[in-house]
Amino acid sequence: MLLNMVGYILNGALTTLAVTGIALPMGFALGLLLALARVYGRAVVSRFATLYSIAMRGVPPVVLLFTLYFVIAGTVNISPFWAGSVSLGIISSAYQLEVFRGAILSVGQGQMMAARAIGMSRPKAIRYVVLPQAFRVVIPPWSNEAATVLKDSSLVYALGVTEVLRRAQFMSARTHQPFLAFGVAAAIYFLLTFITNRVLDSVERRVRIPSH
Secondary structure, rough: HHHHHHHHHOOOHHHHHHHHHHHHHHHHHHHHHHHHHHHOOOOOHHHHHHHHHHHHOOOOHHHHHHHHHHHHHHHOOOOOHHHHHHHHHHHHHHHHHHHHHHHHHHOOOHHHHHHOOOOOOHHHHHHHHHHHHHHHHHHHHHHHHHHHHHHHHHHHHHHHHOOOHHHHHHHHHHHEEEEHHHHHHHHHHHHHHHHHHHHHHHHHHHHHOOOO
């Protein structure tokens, strides 16, 4: 019975990884743009990015998930899987905004001044001088957000998406062994998070800036 339970719940890991694979890159792209807007944008744009970060991080993720889900699903006819994944991406973008903002600010102002002094435009200096250094610095804190998004993907079970937690709930109801079913789910989440962190740790060691 245990092997059958593990196999059934483990099949949900593909959905968990799919949700993460949509939400994390989406949060990356949107968070990076908002971080650039907050650091380098005009006053109005920077203020908007600041307010976005405060508002999104000030509400529990599950509340935002339901709010965004009903807004998205009520506007566009898409599945709970896609609506949930997009909602998690929007939520993650606020946290990734702060991660990228810190990494960008860690690059000394002298780098920008030097790039401008040799004739680079501001956008080129950001693209070719600031961001390459920021991306190398950002890996450790970004890996924490990657693990968070992976674990937060469990929230889409409330929308009916059959990922790991939803399948564990089914097995708990079917076998009347909730401790075993949810223990298997916890072990799967731990394994996925552990592998994710180890991979990103390896990447961080390879590209680490010596002075950091």
